[in-house]
Amino acid sequence: MSEPGHWFEREPLWFKTAVFYEIHLRGFYDGNDDGSGDFRGLTDKLDYLQEIGIDCLWLLPSYPSPLRDGGYDIADFFAIHPDYGTIDDFKFFIDQAHQRGLRVISDLVMNHTSSDHPWFQASRAEPDGPYGDWYVWGDDDQRWSEARIIFIDTEPSNWTWDPVRGQYYWHRFFSHQPDLNYDNPEVQEQMLNVLRFWLDLGLDGFRLDAVPYLFERDGTNGENLPETHAFLKRVRAEVDARYQDRVLLAEANQWPGDVVQYFGDGDECHMAFHFPVMPRMFMGVRREDALPIIEILEQTPPIPDSAQWGLFLRNHDELTLEMVTDEERDYLYEEYAKDPRMKLNLGIRRRLAPLLDNGRAEIELMHAMLFSLPGSPVLYYGDEIGMGDNVFLGDRDGVRTPMQWTGDRNGGFSRADFAQLYLPPLMDPVYGYQAVNVEAQLRQPNSLLRWLRRLIALRKQHPVFGLGTYEALRPDNPRIFAHVRTYEDDIVLCVHNLARSAQAVELDLSRYEGLIPVEMFGQTPFPRIGELTYLLTLGPRGFFWFQLKKEGSV
Amino acid sequence: MSERELIEFVTAQRWFASKLRDVTHASVVDRAMLRDADPSLELQLVEIRFDTGTHETYQLLTNGGLDALSDPRQVRELVHMIRSGVKLPADEGIVEFGPVEGIAAVGQELREARAIDTEQSNTSIVFDEELILKVFRRLEPGINPELELLRFLTERGFENIAQLAGWYAYSGRPMDTTLGILQRFIPGGEDGWEFALDAMHSDTERFMGTLRRLGEVTGRMHSVLGSEPDDPNFAPEAPSSESLGLLTATIDDEIESVFLELPDGNDDVAPIRGRGEEVRERLRLWTQVGDIGRVIRHHGDFHLGQTLWCDDDWVILDFEGEPARALPERRRKRSPLRDVAGMLRSFAYAATASGILRGSEPPDGWEARARHEFLEGYRETVDHVLVPSGSAMDKLLAVFELEKSVYELRYELNNRPDWVKIPVAGIVRMLDEEVVF
Numbered sequence: 001m002s003e004p005g006h007w008f009e010r011e012p013l014w015f016k017t018a019v020f021y022e023i024h025l026r027g028f029y030d031g032n033d034d035g036s037g038d039f040r041g042l043t044d045k046l047d048y049l050q051e052i053g054i055d056c057l058w059l060l061p062s063y064p065s066p067l068r069d070g071g072y073d074i075a076d077f078f079a080i081h082p083d084y085g086t087i088d089d090f091k092f093f094i095d096q097a098h099q100r101g102l103r104v105i106s107d108l109v110m111n112h113t114s115s116d117h118p119w120f121q122a123s124r125a126e127p128d129g130p131y132g133d134w135y136v137w138g139d140d141d142q143r144w145s146e147a148r149i150i151f152i153d154t155e156p157s158n159w160t161w162d163p164v165r166g167q168y169y170w171h172r173f174f175s176h177q178p179d180l181n182y183d184n185p186e187v188q189e190q191m192l193n194v195l196r197f198w199l200d201l202g203l204d205g206f207r208l209d210a211v212p213y214l215f216e217r218d219g220t221n222g223e224n225l226p227e228t229h230a231f232l233k234r235v236r237a238e239v240d241a242r243y244q245d246r247v248l249l250a251e252a253n254q255w256p257g258d259v260v261q262y263f264g265d266g267d268e269c270h271m272a273f274h275f276p277v278m279p280r281m282f283m284g285v286r287r288e289d290a291l292p293i294i295e296i297l298e299q300t301p302p303i304p305d306s307a308q309w310g311l312f313l314r315n316h317d318e319l320t321l322e323m324v325t326d327e328e329r330d331y332l333y334e335e336y337a338k339d340p341r342m343k344l345n346l347g348i349r350r351r352l353a354p355l356l357d358n359g360r361a362e363i364e365l366m367h368a369m370l371f372s373l374p375g376s377p378v379l380y381y382g383d384e385i386g387m388g389d390n391v392f393l394g395d396r397d398g399v400r401t402p403m404q405w406t407g408d409r410n411g412g413f414s415r416a417d418f419a420q421l422y423l424p425p426l427m428d429p430v431y432g433y434q435a436v437n438v439e440a441q442l443r444q445p446n447s448l449l450r451w452l453r454r455l456i457a458l459r460k461q462h463p464v465f466g467l468g469t470y471e472a473l474r475p476d477n478p479r480i481f482a483h484v485r486t487y488e489d490d491i492v493l494c495v496h497n498l499a500r501s502a503q504a505v506e507l508d509l510s511r512y513e514g515l516i517p518v519e520m521f522g523q524t525p526f527p528r529i530g531e532l533t534y535l536l537t538l539g540p541r542g543f544f545w546f547q548l549k550k551e552g553s554v
Numbered sequence: 555m556s557e558r559e560l561i562e563f564v565t566a567q568r569w570f571a572s573k574l575r576d577v578t579h580a581s582v583v584d585r586a587m588l589r590d591a592d593p594s595l596e597l598q599l600v601e602i603r604f605d606t607g608t609h610e611t612y613q614l615l616t617n618g619g620l621d622a623l624s625d626p627r628q629v630r631e632l633v634h635m636i637r638s639g640v641k642l643p644a645d646e647g648i649v650e651f652g653p654v655e656g657i658a659a660v661g662q663e664l665r666e667a668r669a670i671d672t673e674q675s676n677t678s679i680v681f682d683e684e685l686i687l688k689v690f691r692r693l694e695p696g697i698n699p700e701l702e703l704l705r706f707l708t709e710r711g712f713e714n715i716a717q718l719a720g721w722y723a724y725s726g727r728p729m730d731t732t733l734g735i736l737q738r739f740i741p742g743g744e745d746g747w748e749f750a751l752d753a754m755h756s757d758t759e760r761f762m763g764t765l766r767r768l769g770e771v772t773g774r775m776h777s778v779l780g781s782e783p784d785d786p787n788f789a790p791e792a793p794s795s796e797s798l799g800l801l802t803a804t805i806d807d808e809i810e811s812v813f814l815e816l817p818d819g820n821d822d823v824a825p826i827r828g829r830g831e832e833v834r835e836r837l838r839l840w841t842q843v844g845d846i847g848r849v850i851r852h853h854g855d856f857h858l859g860q861t862l863w864c865d866d867d868w869v870i871l872d873f874e875g876e877p878a879r880a881l882p883e884r885r886r887k888r889s890p891l892r893d894v895a896g897m898l899r900s901f902a903y904a905a906t907a908s909g910i911l912r913g914s915e916p917p918d919g920w921e922a923r924a925r926h927e928f929l930e931g932y933r934e935t936v937d938h939v940l941v942p943s944g945s946a947m948d949k950l951l952a953v954f955e956l957e958k959s960v961y962e963l964r965y966e967l968n969n970r971p972d973w974v975k976i977p978v979a980g981i982v983r984m985l986d987e988e989v990v991f
Contacts (some may be wrong), residue, residue, distance in 0.1 A: 010729060047797065100882045439796050443802050464607060490606045553576065
């Protein structure tokens with residue numbers, strides 16, 4: 001059993017106070033000059049990631065794949081895509097990351113494989129062979145019609161005819177991604193082997209892609225079925241029995257009431273993404289109204305103490321609008337996707353900075369809210385410097401362009417010829433690498449990157465953000481999102497102004513009478529909390545975080 | 555010990571690192587009985603929790619509830635165990651002792667034992683003036699860089715160190731960590747810092763005459779540390795495109811935060827109060843440098859107090875790195891000029907300290923001469939691939955000197971308020987200097 005714990009304090013709940021960083025390996029750094037990012041390149045950038053305060057990297061799939069879906073179409077679960085390097089490169093990378101106190105989780109797609117996978121090829125060629133029952137086959141395409149189609153822009157049905165086998169196969173995503181048949185115990189066992197293989201190499205856990213869809217049952221929509229939860233509990237038990245301090249992060253793009261099922265009683269996934277909170281933060285900022293955020297958090301059921309939400313502003317997919325009402329979706333499209341090219345499926349394929357019109361105050365405000373909410377923040381590579389997107393690239397490639405390291409050729413991403421790059425780097429005057437890059441922002445004390453680094457450092461001094469209770473304040477001014485987090489002796493008050501204009505707010509802090517709010521960035525003591533409501537004024541899109549301290553300790 | 559007593563005991567120790575923070579809890583997270591018979595010796599890993607919920611872990615050695623290290627003779631047992639290479643169970647892990655062949659057996663009998671009273675962050679005990687045991691107090695997961703570097707330098711025959719004789723380490727549920735190291739003790743050596751101050755007036759030439767050699771030893775140490783391209787932990791690396799930016803950002807943030815935290819009403823910091831922006835402006839000027847050489851493992855906390863003048867040569871001590879920095883940071887490869895700057899700052903420290911501690915200002919040009927002698931020796935011996943040349947070297951040295959003085963300022967504010975005026979003077983002097991390119 002390989003133990004990554006050598007460089008860490010043993011802490012089963014490490015993920016609750018961690019800052020995650022999502023990396024598109026192909027786009028991060030090219031270590032062998034072939035135009036495509038790889039593990040050697042990523043290893044070279046570990047100091048950077050450590051220095052900006054990241055605790056855990058989340059890697060998009062790096063398995064062999066025909067790359068028809070960014071690697072989520074896996075053709076071999078036990079190897080590394082040759083573009084990215086070798087298993088040895090991967091092991092060296094993991095060791096170097098651990099030595100720097102960085103953990104690593106990787107995407108794992110359990111629901112389906114690429115149609116190129118040898119299992120599928122065997123399954124279609126030999127229906128009675130050893131793999132004949134590894135996928136979900138049917139004689140007609142009418143069964144399970146209650147199941148929705150997820151990629152509505154490209155897929156007319158969840159069934160596709162296979163001329164080789166002469167049957168339809170089931171797929172919840174692209175037609176080149178046949179669903180594995182989890183009713184076959186061999187499939188379950190093999191998937192556990194996949195998990196063990198990577199955990200034995202030192203990986204700290206998985207982001208489990210598309211977990212709600214593992215099983216299919218008549219008369220259901222095929223999502224969140226009891227059988228799926230039972231299998232995930234088996235995965236968790238296996239991980240807990242053999243490994244220490246690993247994490248399973250579920251991607252279940254569902255309503256909070258359904259997602260909490262993925263935590264079980266603390267015996268299923270350690271973490272799950274909270275999808276619905278993110279569109280409501282964008283809505284809140286656009287409408288200057290805290291209510292959508294407060295409401296979605298109110299509708300979020302409590303979770304086990306050992307579990308944690310994963311929170312994010314943007315990721316490698318489109319900004320998904322599945323978990324909003326039709327009316328809200330129309331509003332968000334109207335406000336954030338004025339160009340129809342920006343829409344994809346039920347979402348908006350744009351990066352954070354362009355979504356917020358590159359407004360620095362808005363970007364800071366969104367990060368402040370993200371970091372203050374109960375959960376662990378997940379940053380998306382490039383958003384820490386305010387990278388832009390390229391809507392002219394197909395599918396989700398527009399938000400997966402090369403990381404912009406310097407103002408030099410290819411943005412410092414690769415020494416290969418421009419024509420060899422997997423995607424062109426951004427070169428426009430606002431978001432291009434000459435205007436937006438790591439090197440320049442490190443040297444500018446007031447850059448977004450430097451600000452975010454300070455925010456991360458501050459958050460890490462206060463485990464309350466990851467571990468504390470959350471209590472919304474409901475001031476009369478609806479433009480103010482204010483809440484209190486409490487953990488052990490640490491009480492933190494977070495007040496955010498969603499409005500474009502300066503605002504005053506009176507907060508009922510009577511429960512904290514006698515305490516002194518100390519502003520956390522500058523350590524400035526504010527007036528003592530008295531019997532009356534506490535008056536604060538905030539600049540446009542401004543925010544304050546206060547530690548509430550006893551009088552003698554300020 | 556009750557929790558209250560444990561908190562009181564730990565927080566009162568000189569080696570307790572976080573004196574300015576509020577401790578709320580203390581608990582023993584693992585323990586191992588190292589010796590049952592009287593006098594007994596128990597190892598405890600003590601977790602100290604702060605009001606914000608963060609924590610630090612410390613090593614205690616106790617004898618029936620009392621601090622065993624208060625009587626250094628009780629610690630002989632640790633040396634015996636290192637020599638025999640035993641493994642002992644703890645409640646949640648194991649304690650492993652390891653000897654270095656041929657050196658651990660030095661001074662067989664262990665008769666006399668005395669504590670070193672100048673230790674700040676650890677506890678060191680000398681046995682028969684032949685071996686010295688350093689007990690690490692604040693524990694962090696991972697191998698201690700001192701063990702790593704001493705082993706590397708010992709294996710490569712670098713002579714200007716006190717050879718590694720053994721170590722002991724813990725691995726278990728809370729963490730894997732180095733607990734202590736045993737080294738050959740170098741008797742009769744003259745501490746470099748004391749030597750500088752003692753000789754400041756009476757024997758200036760004798761001290762100056764040794765500094766070229768100190769530069770040579772430093773240069774050779776760096777050449778050896780950067781000589782192993784196949785060992786990933788030591789292989790010299792070309793700095794990445796953002797490494798100078800990271801350096802700038804890190805120092806700049808440290809300047810900002812230390813200036814933010816300057817205590818009101820402290821007259822000693824008055825000369826720099828409100829001048830943080832000026833300091834940051836200097837940093838921006840100096841970091842406009844192209845070539846920065848290579849990044850390598852290095853000493854990490856290099857100053858006169860880490861050297862001994864002995865038998866007409868210098869010995870380099872204490873490879874732990876700066877105690878206030880986290881272990882992954884202390885293990886990071888950086889330019890070897892960081893060590894050089896540390897020593898240059900130390901000359902400045904000595905020059906100022908002479909006035910403060912001994913009531914006598916240094917002779918005219920003392921510091922400039924010391925710098926010159928040391929740098930001459932360094933430039934002659936260091937592998938030139940490792941360091942930039944010409945004005946790039948001067949600027950990078952200035953950057954690291956600034957980093958060091960900001961670190962000193964924070965350290966003195968937290969630990970030795972009477973000494974705050976030394977880094978303050980250093981910063982003022984840097985600000986008053988002409989910027990030359």
